[in-house]
Amino acid sequence: MYNVSGVMSGGREDLLGKSSQWTEESLARAGRKRAIQDELRNLYRLQGRHMQTSDLITVKVAAQKKLLEEAERQREELVSEAV
Secondary structure, three states: OEOOOOOEOOHHHHHHHHHHOOOHHHHHHHHHHHHHHHHHHHHHHHHHHHHHHHHHHHHHHHHHHHHHHHHHHHHHHHHHHHO
């Protein structure tokens, strides 16, 4: 096979050269690397979800505190009016 640049490729030597770059060891290494990257990506997602959940809980707690403060203020007003 001729490339546009005029280089001839193909044949047994070309196939052996291309196949030697994909040894079982390099494939296994690539697989392990991919697995580690996937695990890291999942951990970042979980961390993001955890942060979002904790932020949501913090906001809910703050809202409940505000409601409690308002309820106490209204109770004190009612008690002072009754006296």
